[in-house]
């Protein structure tokens with residue numbers, strides 16, 4: 001059985017406690033690897049290594065850092081098939097999705113920030129002829145990067161790439177539910193010649209290993225992606241220590257469909273925004289609002305196409321929905337379906353666990369589920385389910401749908417479908433979300449600011465925002 005190891009000071013190490021816990025394949029329910037149960041001592045070793053490496057990494061010419069990060073990207077591309085398979089086994093997602101989305105995006109993240117850092121220029125502000133100001137940005141030191149299970153290597157690299165490119169050294173922790181690709185990544189870093197201690201990867205439980213990273217006095221910045229409840233805990237620990245903090249948290253995103261939309265496009269993309277990655281994407285549009293004249297036609301067609309989505313073995317290339325990440329998560333998702341019925345919802349399709357059979361007989365599969373008949377303010381429509389469950393509701397006016405869309409404590413993303421450009425601008429400006437997609441979904445340009453409003457987060461990732469986060473700003477004013 002594979003024994004995952006921590007990556008500290010350029011080499012693989014068992015946890016200090018020598019204790020491990022099980023890594024379960026969610027498609028089969030079988031234990032297939034062992035995960036280090038790391039604790040504060042492991043984190044302390046990693047931080048010591050990162051502090052030591054900071055001196056030379058932060059002063060290395062940026063072009064040289066860039067070459068090493070690009071080399072890691074090349075190695076991800078070389079191992080594309082192997083990493084995609086590992087991601088699928090660890091997370092339950094269809095291997096095809098991992099091949100097309102997760103792994104290519106991981107190498108794109110590395111390459112994007114490796115090259116961006118070369119172009120990261122200082123700013124100057126000239127005050128008439130009296131003074132010149134110039135602004136420098138220097139790496140903050142050791143950064144803690146903590147990532148979730150839904151897009152494991154994709155989100156892991158999305159954090160560590162800008163941190164390393166800015167000249168920070170890193171102590172990172174992937175989710176304990178999906179540690180495998182981060183473990184494989186440590187070998188790629190060694191092969192690429194990343195100097196010892198520049199990146200350290202600690203595996204283990206959030207409340208133990210993760211908390212120890214956040215609490216460590218020599219970790220200067222925390223970049224976290226995960227649930228809002230965990231984000232609150234992290235903020236409560238990090239804020240009194242005055243650490244820089246970036247929080248990418250949960251969502252309950254509206255998908256607003258006006259009657260004048262391009263119907264075929266809206267239906268096809270809404271199926272993706274509802275059920276891609278089993279609905280386990282923070283950006284999924286789990287609340288669909290349809291303008292009344294289109295409502296019945298949309299619901300009929302959407303349900304018809306939802307029924308055609310194959311739930312099955314993630315390793316089968318024909319599978320559209322794989323397993324949910326864990327039994328606990330599957331039960332949580334099914335409990336929300338139950339809640340929806342008690343709140344008066346009508347399930348038009350789905351709602352049950354799927355028994356796939358064969359090697360996946362004990363896996364954690366759920367049918368894609370469509371629910372109607374619920375009010376916008378019930379718990380099903382207010383709380384993040386993070387599974388293949390969507391609700392559809394009709395609306396009559398722009399004011400009404402804006403009230404519905406903005407009624408949750410979240411504000412991550414929103415999708416708007418209309419052929420009316422003025423309306424698209426109007427609604428975009430009034431929806432309280434950090435990311436708006438008009439006539440598309442998850443159409444990404446890595447230069448754009450990425451993050452949420454309200455309880456969906458603090459700060460922005462992507463482009464210059466990410467590079468700025470991992471640097472300290474200093475302004476020098478010279479009176480002429």
Ligand code: NAD
Nearest residue numbers: 147148149174175206207210211226227230248249250282
């Ligand atoms: P989670 O909050 O349970 O865990 C995320 C990470 O934090 C894991 O690595 C976990 O081990 C660690 N952790 C847990 N407790 C910790 C603590 N006290 N201190 C430090 N680290 C701790 O989230 P999850 O269940 O892995 O992921 C799902 C959530 O992530 C959903 O809410 C989803 O919306 C959100 N998410 C947000 C984005 C975004 O960009 N906004 C992207 C993906 C997922």
